[in-house]
Amino acid sequence: MQPDRVEAQPPVPSPVCTLDTRAALLHRLVDATGCESSRYPAQDAEHRAADAHAAAETVARECGDPPGPRELITVIWLPMPTRTGQDERVTIPPSTPLQPFIPLPIPAPPPFQQTKEEAEAILLTGAEAPLPPAVRRHQQRVLTRVRDVLASTGAKGHRLYVLEIAGPIPRIKIGRSNDPRARIRDHVHEMNSYQYGLIDAHVTDPVDDLLSITQAENEAHIGMGKRYERINQELFRDADFLYATLWADLAVTVQLNRL
Structure with a gap:
């Protein structure tokens, strides 16, 4: 053996x-x-x-x-x-000096449109709370883009903002604020509690006076109301985001030309 x-x-x-x-x-x-x-x-x-x-x-x-x-x-x-x-x-060997560390390259993030579509698909089916990481990551990308736009154009002044909100009933919101970054974050916190999520956002050029930005907001709401069903004064059901941004920019441009 x-x-x-x-x-x-x-x-x-x-x-x-x-x-x-x-x-x-x-x-x-x-x-x-x-x-x-x-x-x-x-x-x-x-x-x-x-x-x-x-x-x-x-x-x-x-x-x-x-x-x-x-x-x-x-x-x-x-x-x-x-x-x-x-x-x-x-x-x-203990006495041998360590060689310099060369970190691996950080992979580029996926395109914005790709993560937007992924988040939208999750929200359309009715996501459970808390929202999945893919949705939260994309929301942060949207908020970062808003921050960068405000930083490059100046944070002061009244602006219109357009929010594309995904969920079982997709909607577009057009509002105004002299601190759109903080206002949009408040909206995100509120919509997330109802399992809705922000998938895109747009801010217009600033307007100096409150009266002009209020008139621009009203004109944008009237223009959107002619084509889409209202949920309330600022929300439009199943509306097109690009169409809403065009109305917001046009309404602000009209008011700037009047000043």
């Missing part, structure tokens, strides 16, 4: 070697991020490893067993498998 074959197992790293590995990885992480204020944990881990080495060497001498050379550090990089599909193992 042949004895069972026992395969050789890789050596288990000692606790001291593990401390060396931790310190090396922490230093590498700080080098990669460039956040020098986080260097202290790496230095602390390095000091702990040095203390552990000193204590181990002291115990070895007391036992009459002279300490041998320090172990090599074996690091297993899980995110990047080799071509063979196995984990890549890199052996690094």
